[in-house]
Amino acid sequence: MSNELRQACMRIARRVRFESDDAIAPHQVSVLVHLTSGPMSPGELADRDRVTAPSMTRTVAGLVEAGWAEREADPHDGRRVLITITDRGRTALGTMRHRRDRWMFTRVQRLSARDQATLARAAEILHRLADE
Amino acid sequence: MSNELRQACMRIARRVRFESDDAIAPHQVSVLVHLTSGPMSPGELADRDRVTAPSMTRTVAGLVEAGWAEREADPHDGRRVLITITDRGRTALGTMRHRRDRWMFTRVQRLSARDQATLARAAEILHRLADE
DNA sequence: TATTGTTATACTCTATAACTATA
DNA sequence: TATAGTTATAGAGTATAACAATA
Numbered sequence: 001m002s003n004e005l006r007q008a009c010m011r012i013a014r015r016v017r018f019e020s021d022d023a024i025a026p027h028q029v030s031v032l033v034h035l036t037s038g039p040m041s042p043g044e045l046a047d048r049d050r051v052t053a054p055s056m057t058r059t060v061a062g063l064v065e066a067g068w069a070e071r072e073a074d075p076h077d078g079r080r081v082l083i084t085i086t087d088r089g090r091t092a093l094g095t096m097r098h099r100r101d102r103w104m105f106t107r108v109q110r111l112s113a114r115d116q117a118t119l120a121r122a123a124e125i126l127h128r129l130a131d132e
Numbered sequence: 133m134s135n136e137l138r139q140a141c142m143r144i145a146r147r148v149r150f151e152s153d154d155a156i157a158p159h160q161v162s163v164l165v166h167l168t169s170g171p172m173s174p175g176e177l178a179d180r181d182r183v184t185a186p187s188m189t190r191t192v193a194g195l196v197e198a199g200w201a202e203r204e205a206d207p208h209d210g211r212r213v214l215i216t217i218t219d220r221g222r223t224a225l226g227t228m229r230h231r232r233d234r235w236m237f238t239r240v241q242r243l244s245a246r247d248q249a250t251l252a253r254a255a256e257i258l259h260r261l262a263d264e
Numbered sequence: 265t266a267t268t269g270t271t272a273t274a275c276t277c278t279a280t281a282a283c284t285a286t287a
Numbered sequence: 288t289a290t291a292g293t294t295a296t297a298g299a300g301t302a303t304a305a306c307a308a309t310a
Contacts, residue, residue: 013145122254
């Protein structure tokens with residue numbers, strides 16, 4: 001069963017990404033999402049996304065250039081830099097999420113009440129599972 | 133609710149991809165999966181994955197070089213080429229799927245029988261939804 | 265001396281434009 | 288003349304190696 005479930009989740013995720021044609025690149029989305037939890041250093045971001053430090057330097061530079069993030073010096077450690085998401089960054093992320101949610105909503109809407117209830121319970125279970 | 137479900141599927145998909153460290157690159161996986169339905173031309177593959185023809189030329193060249201696919205001339209149209217997945221390609225795909233399924237299985241296993249039953253029904257509904 | 269971050273350089277995936285071969 | 292595929296070239300994203308600044 002878990003095989004079917006795993007594949008079902010991946011198929012849904014693929015179609016959502018495929019058909020929502022996002023304005024933000026996947027690696028940028030990932031970093032912006034991390035930044036919604038608060039300011040973070042490039043090194044911390046690199047660890048979370050399992051990319052190298054130079055890659056994150058480039059990604060952060062792109063986000064700053066797009067106006068979606070800002071750099072500031074860490075007051076406690078002169079070596080560190082803190083990256084913060086901007087209001088424009090939050091807006092861009094919100095727009096993307098809205099598009100993706102709309103794709104899902106139009107399809108879930110057509111299901112029976114019973115199926116929708118099952119999916120609601122499944123969503124809760126899957127979130128717990130992803131939290132582990 | 134559909135928002136929560138959409139995000140849950142994407143979180144699961146992300147973690148599966150992230151933690152199964154595949155030996156096949158994502159764009160190669162996609163092409164190999166298409167080829168399991170039967171031989172296909174580069175142009176057809178390019179359309180399905182929404183990449184340009186030159187990109188698919190490169191991807192196919194990589195798959196052939198890795199021994200995961202083969203090229204043959206189309207007997208009915210001298211311009212066309214047919215790409216076929218090899219046994220080694222099927223094996224590579226199978227290994228990847230097995231790793232991904234194992235990740236999911238170890239987590240689903242720990243859930244209550246009730247939760248597992250909910251997820252089983254959800255998997256079926258999600259597959260129908262992805263088929264649309 | 266260790267840590268944080270950047271710059272230099274190369275490789276891969278993707279795209280557009282131009283080309284070859286066949287219909 | 289249109290179509291299928293490739294080659295040429297350039298633009299991103301990522302990696303390793305070498306470097307600068309700070310702890």
